Amino acid sequence: MNIKLPAYFSKKGHDLWLTEDEREDLKISYRIKEILYEEQSEFQHVMILDSYSFGRMLVLDGIVQTTSLDGYIYNEMISHIPLSIHPDPRRVLIIGGGDCGVAREVCKYRSVERIDMAEIDKLVVEACLKHLPEVSGRLSDPRVQFIFDDGVKFVLNKVNEYDVIIVDSSDPIGPAKSLFEKSFYQSLHKALKKDGLMVCQSQSPIFHAEVMKQTFQRIRSLFADVKLYTAVVPTYPGGLWSFTLGLKRSAAPNPEKLNENDTHYVNKQIIERCFSLPQFMRDQLNH
Amino acid sequence: MNIKLPAYFSKKGHDLWLTEDEREDLKISYRIKEILYEEQSEFQHVMILDSYSFGRMLVLDGIVQTTSLDGYIYNEMISHIPLSIHPDPRRVLIIGGGDCGVAREVCKYRSVERIDMAEIDKLVVEACLKHLPEVSGRLSDPRVQFIFDDGVKFVLNKVNEYDVIIVDSSDPIGPAKSLFEKSFYQSLHKALKKDGLMVCQSQSPIFHAEVMKQTFQRIRSLFADVKLYTAVVPTYPGGLWSFTLGLKRSAAPNPEKLNENDTHYVNKQIIERCFSLPQFMRDQLNH
Structure with missing residues (x-):
């Protein structure tokens, strides 16, 4: 997929990380295998990511909503x-x-x-x-x-x-x-x-x-x-x-x-x- | 305190962050107000940090052990x-x-x-x-x-x-x-x-x-x-x-x-x- 990555993504070496920036004082970062879906809807930025820790995750405006694991x-x-x-x-x-x-x-x-x-x-x-x-x-x-x-x-x-x-x-x-x-x-x-x-x-x-x-x-x-x-x-x-x-x-x-x-x-x-x-x-x- | 910061600290602008690097695929980062205590013991690196999210925390080898909040x-x-x-x-x-x-x-x-x-x-x-x-x-x-x-x-x-x-x-x-x-x-x-x-x-x-x-x-x-x-x-x-x-x-x-x-x-x-x-x-x- 050839997309411009939103600000909540970062690259470290070959690794892609998603960092939730919901909280000012506490950040949780997930190492990402693959971006499976990415679209801006009328309401929010919608992604399905495959992560190493939690499997596939629904991410709305950069915040993890639900995951395959839990x-x-x-x-x-x-x-x-x-x-x-x-x-x-x-x-x-x-x-x-x-x-x-x-x-x-x-x-x-x-x-x-x-x-x-x-x-x-x-x-x-x-x-x-x-x-x-x-x-x-x-x-x-x-x-x-x-x-x-x-x-x-x-x-x-x-x-x-x-x-x-x-x-x-x-x-x-x-x-x-x-x-x-x-x-x-x-x-x-x-x-x-x-x-x-x-x-x-x-x-x-x-x-x-x-x-x-x-x-x-x-x-x-x-x-x-x-x-x-x-x-x-x-x-x-x-x-x-x-x-x-x-x-x-x-x-x-x-x-x-x-x-x-x-x-x-x-x-x-x-x-x-x-x-x-x-x-x-x-x-x-x-x- | 004039100390050389261990690798699990980072600075972003004026802010000091501790990032636990225990897990390869999931990182938790805490914004730190102050380093209250920092010493290398015979067994491990011992710190007491004051954090914005959890108050004071005991941190051993960069891993949060217990906090004032919980x-x-x-x-x-x-x-x-x-x-x-x-x-x-x-x-x-x-x-x-x-x-x-x-x-x-x-x-x-x-x-x-x-x-x-x-x-x-x-x-x-x-x-x-x-x-x-x-x-x-x-x-x-x-x-x-x-x-x-x-x-x-x-x-x-x-x-x-x-x-x-x-x-x-x-x-x-x-x-x-x-x-x-x-x-x-x-x-x-x-x-x-x-x-x-x-x-x-x-x-x-x-x-x-x-x-x-x-x-x-x-x-x-x-x-x-x-x-x-x-x-x-x-x-x-x-x-x-x-x-x-x-x-x-x-x-x-x-x-x-x-x-x-x-x-x-x-x-x-x-x-x-x-x-x-x-x-x-x-x-x-x-x-």
Whole structure:
């Protein structure tokens, strides 16, 4: 491929390195085997890279989003936890989720009849279906409806339509910023059926504690019940990552709903125990 | 300070950066405020740096060992889990643990009468006591006996002496290599009383799966019971970290032994639930 390399690439001898420049004080650099896909979309710079440490990776505006090595952890945790809580999920909405990994997990539930996936950037979906099969599974399930539109706009006029809404966003900068605002969670509340529930990734308890607390408080102010759980996502800074659930009717997870043959990270014990928070996180949420 | 900077430092404009070069394909770089301590010991290059992301850090041969921001997670998890299992820990041996953070946690148990700490490198202890108080707590408990010697050699002739042995080692390269060998675990078994137990850090399930499995198998082959648990350590690669317990007499943790006011990460739920492993780790240990 004959392309002009963006600023987050550097060459050292024969080696190509990607350096995430998201954080001013901490840089993570990945040695890259090959650039498999590279395109500027209407919204962001989209790449699929093959790396030595994590295999293939989706990189948006120079930031690693998901990888072949560990993408399953995030995708399983944001999907199987809400689906183990809802007693009978039939209609599911995914907002974001362009790598198709969440849709792939949701498709493992036979009760699900239809999955709407509102992803703003069609190029991300096309790139992942073609070049990131370890994450997307080359998703081709007839229950999945792709809507290439702004998730905030798409959900605005939906009323009482979904059992489960999964917000699989990138960081609250760039195109995903509005997916962390209270008015957006209000739209989700309205779009859910009366026993519906939503989940979103709510950033790192260590590096983005304020975003996590704000997300938790915003969702708690709107929903009958709010629950926060964690998982380890090796490619995200700090490793520890938080997810926040908003439930219109309080309910507990039912680990028996999970088929452990379907998953690589989640199991029945993880479903029960991911809600056990370290002491400092309890303090963060209580204060 | 007027020093010649080692190769793992670089200057970009006015900024000083430390880049860990432990891994060939993944580099983590920390922006450094100040070099607080820098000395070549008999065993390794010892530094205490003040960083923008993690506060003060202990750095050995260019590799970050513990930080003010997250050191408590590792130190609490390697201390309170074994101490919640042993019914009456009186004599404790720490092997390694030069940053003094483990000894500080063990001192929180009144039943403990004496703590031997066999650390090979006196300079590490001196540097941490003086320059890393967030981790060492400027430890000055009369129950702690420092033995500045090779832990392998120190434990070799001990028989039936300790209730709990905590192996707080660095990676299995350099001075800590022999702390991962089977003959060393045999010495620990002999040094423990009949209801004693040991714990060690057993590396990352993602990046060092073979070391973790080997450690688990070696300890299982020697002890009546073996248990593996995890914690998230943000400054270690991949975030997810494993610890392996070897028990001469099978026993379960008793979360009631923990005073939650003493800790920042561990709580009663974490003590019970840290043994719930992700599905891929169960598969790793079963195969």
